[in-house]
Amino acid sequence: MSNKNKPLEAVLLGAGGRGIYTHGAYAKEHPDQLKFVAVAELQEDRRKKFAEIHGIPESRQFASYQELFDAEKLAPMCFNTTMDLQHLDSSLMAINKGYDLFLEKPIDVTPQGVLKIFNAAVQNKCIVQICHPLRYTPFYSKIKDLIDSKAIGKVLSIIMEENVCYWHFAHSFVRGNWGVVSKSGPVILTKTCHDMDLAVWLSDSEPKSIMSMGFQLMFVKANQPEGATKRCTDGCPHVGKCPFDAISMYLTDNVEWPVSAIALDTSLEARRKALETGPYGRCAFDCDNTALDEQNVLVEFENGIQFIFGMHANTMNPTRTIRVLGTEGEIDGTLETDDINLYRFNPGFNYNVASTKVHEDEKIIESDGHHGGDSGAINQFIDLVRTRNYDKAWASLKIATDSHLLSFASEESRKQKQTVVMSEYLKTVKVN
Numbered sequence: 001m002s003n004k005n006k007p008l009e010a011v012l013l014g015a016g017g018r019g020i021y022t023h024g025a026y027a028k029e030h031p032d033q034l035k036f037v038a039v040a041e042l043q044e045d046r047r048k049k050f051a052e053i054h055g056i057p058e059s060r061q062f063a064s065y066q067e068l069f070d071a072e073k074l075a076p077m078c079f080n081t082t083m084d085l086q087h088l089d090s091s092l093m094a095i096n097k098g099y100d101l102f103l104e105k106p107i108d109v110t111p112q113g114v115l116k117i118f119n120a121a122v123q124n125k126c127i128v129q130i131c132h133p134l135r136y137t138p139f140y141s142k143i144k145d146l147i148d149s150k151a152i153g154k155v156l157s158i159i160m161e162e163n164v165c166y167w168h169f170a171h172s173f174v175r176g177n178w179g180v181v182s183k184s185g186p187v188i189l190t191k192t193c194h195d196m197d198l199a200v201w202l203s204d205s206e207p208k209s210i211m212s213m214g215f216q217l218m219f220v221k222a223n224q225p226e227g228a229t230k231r232c233t234d235g236c237p238h239v240g241k242c243p244f245d246a247i248s249m250y251l252t253d254n255v256e257w258p259v260s261a262i263a264l265d266t267s268l269e270a271r272r273k274a275l276e277t278g279p280y281g282r283c284a285f286d287c288d289n290t291a292l293d294e295q296n297v298l299v300e301f302e303n304g305i306q307f308i309f310g311m312h313a314n315t316m317n318p319t320r321t322i323r324v325l326g327t328e329g330e331i332d333g334t335l336e337t338d339d340i341n342l343y344r345f346n347p348g349f350n351y352n353v354a355s356t357k358v359h360e361d362e363k364i365i366e367s368d369g370h371h372g373g374d375s376g377a378i379n380q381f382i383d384l385v386r387t388r389n390y391d392k393a394w395a396s397l398k399i400a401t402d403s404h405l406l407s408f409a410s411e412e413s414r415k416q417k418q419t420v421v422m423s424e425y426l427k428t429v430k431v432n
Contacts, residue, residue, distance in 0.1 A: 007035040008382055009075035011099070013065045013090055014082040015041035015050040017261055018104055023079050024050060026378050033382055037075050040068040045264050065090045069097050076100055077385060083177065084184045088113040091128075095120045100127040102381045105193050107400065109185035111408045111429045118401045119431070127393045129381040130400040132197040134320075136376025139335050143322065144202060151342060152326030157306040158202055159323040162195050163315035166218075169293060170244050170284045171258045173313070174219045179279075179289035187291040188214070188414075189407040192311050195320070196410075197403035199309065202324070205301035206402055210420045212410040214295030218314045224285035231281045233272070244284035246275050297410045405429075 007030075012019050019041075027034040038060035041047035051061045062068040065082065078099035082090050088108045094101050095117070107114045107130055121128040134140050147155055164173075173191065178184045188196075200207070229236040232246040239245050250259050255266040263274040275281030293313035300306060320335040333340035384393045405426070413420040 005032075007031060007033050008077055008385060009035050009037045010077035010079055010102075011038040011040070011068060011075050012036050012050065013040050013068070013078065013080045013094075014086075015039055015043075015046040016081060016083075017257065019079070019081040020046070020050055020053070021257070021260070022374050023081065023102075023378065024053060026375060027054065034378070036079075038062070038068060040065040043264075049264065065093065069093045073098055077102065077381075080104060084109050084190065088116065091117050092120055095124050095126045095128070098124075098126075100381075100385045102129050102131065102378070104131045105400075106185055106189050106407075107404050109189065111405055112431050114401055114404045114408075115429065115431045118397055121397060122394060125390065127381070127384045127388070127390070128397050129377065129384065129393065130197075130397065131374075131377050132194060132400055132403075133373025133377045134194050134198055134335075135201055135373070136380060137335070137373040139333065139338055139340070140198060140202075142340055143324065143331060143333060146331055146340075146342060147202060147324060148204075151329065152324065152331055152344070153328030155203070155305055155324055155326050157308065157325045158199060159308045159325070160195055160199065161310045161312065161319075161321045162192055163317065163319045163321075164191065164311065164313045165316065165318035166243060166314050167249060168258070168318050169313035170219065171249070171261070171280070173291040173293070174284050174287050174289045175246075175280045175282055176261070179287060179291050181290045186407070186411045187293075187311065188212070188295055188297070188410050189404065190291075192295075192309070193404055193407050195309055195311070196406045197400055199299065199307045200399050200403045200406065203301045203303065203305045203307065205303040205305060207299050207406045207409065207422045208302045209300045209422065210297065210406065210409045210413050211299075211418075212295065212297045212413040213417075214292040214311075214414045216290070216292055216294075218293045219284055219287070219289055221286060224283060228283050228285065230283060230286060231276065232283065233276045233281050236283070246281050250275060250280060295410075295414065297413075299406065299410075 012023065024036065027036050036054045037056060039047055039050045039056055040062040041050065042063060047061055060074065076099070078094040078101050080087065080090055080094065080101060080103045084106060087103065087106070091101060091103055107117055117128065173179050173187055178190045184190050225238045225242060227237050232239060239247050250262055250271055251268065260266055262278065262280045263270045295311045297309045322333050324331040329342065329344040331340065331342055409420045409422055409425050412425060
């Protein structure tokens with residue numbers, strides 16, 4: 001049992017945006033809980049920046065996670081924020097080295113890899129937490145409490161939408177790291193595994209059958225404005241008029257995310273050079289992107305709950321909405337406004353009489369990323385490591401694993417254009 005009066009020490013794999021601005025920031029804000037003592041990062045400038053912020057000596061700065069794991073074990077915990085294709089190798093190395101692991105989503109880009117990490121965690125008696133922060137937001141925690149308390153009777157269906165927002169999708173899933181499926185994974189995994197995780201968690205069941213359809217509708221060459229150049233910085237005539245104009249997006253006074261993602265040096269000169277030479281200056285309609293910008297999923301869970309989900313790229317605002325329909329009422333809510341409405345069915349036509357604002361007197365203020373969920377997920381991980389609560393840890397990991405398998409099965413259904421029965425699909429997933 002660890003000393004609760006002392007921070008737990010950790011190593012970081014990957015000093016990108018999440019490593020520096022989420023997990024690193026948490027350690028600086030909560031020095032009594034978490035301290036980073038080593039970092040592995042290929043890019044020297046990012047590695048040195050993280051090391052400087054956290055006072056990490058040069059002897060504990062590594063150019064790769066392989067080098068870090070070749071050294072003696074340096075801390076009880078490992079935070080893995082490497083790129084998606086590196087998750088499996090780096091996570092298995094961390095587990096085999098004896099580290100408890102906090103892993104950014106997705107767990108892996110293949111179902112086999114997801115199962116390998118789950119099996120390794122159990123076999124090595126290791127605490128592994130996946131960063132699915134929405135579970136730990138006050139918003140979804142309240143909805144879970146309402147469901148579990150039978151506030152609307154027996155749940156019949158859960159309807160969710162993720163409206164990614166036009167500029168966010170263009171930044172991350174067209175120009176950015178997750179635009180090419182072969183280099184990351186399908187968008188139903190890389191973006192909406194959060195939503196799949198919520199579905200499995202809220203339904204408290206396993207997926208039974210899945211249907212899905214999805215398309216590239218918006219960010220394709222056919223929609224490129226006439227006369228547009230390969231890069232927005234090449235004298236494109238649509239600068240200032242196109243909603244995806246990179247100059248208007250990245251060369252303003254704003255240097256917060258997503259602008260901070262295009263260059264570690266956020267000076268105007270460095271950002272302009274990044275647009276002229278890097279991926280974020282490309283015309284959004286003339287990239288190598290293969291990520292779908294529209295996908296819809298219908299799931300039947302083993303307990304009979306129906307889950308209906310839509311991911312939409314081309315929306316005005318980034319929002320997540322939810323409706324939970326039960327035998328005795330309905331819950332609906334919007335994450336970004338923190339509004340949750342509970343409706344109880346009444347005799348006659350007075351179905352709104354019992355409507356209440358669940359958070360009317362307790363509005364939640366977003367204090368960190370993912371509406372408070374990032375801190376909540378890290379807090380949960382630290383508590384699991386301190387208490388060695390394996391049952392709770394593995395139950396949480398099982399939900400994350402099932403939700404990832406749901407994402408993979410959804411993509412299989414889309415590609416095959418047919419219903420996927422989960423039990424049959426899992427027979428095709430061979431784990432060596």
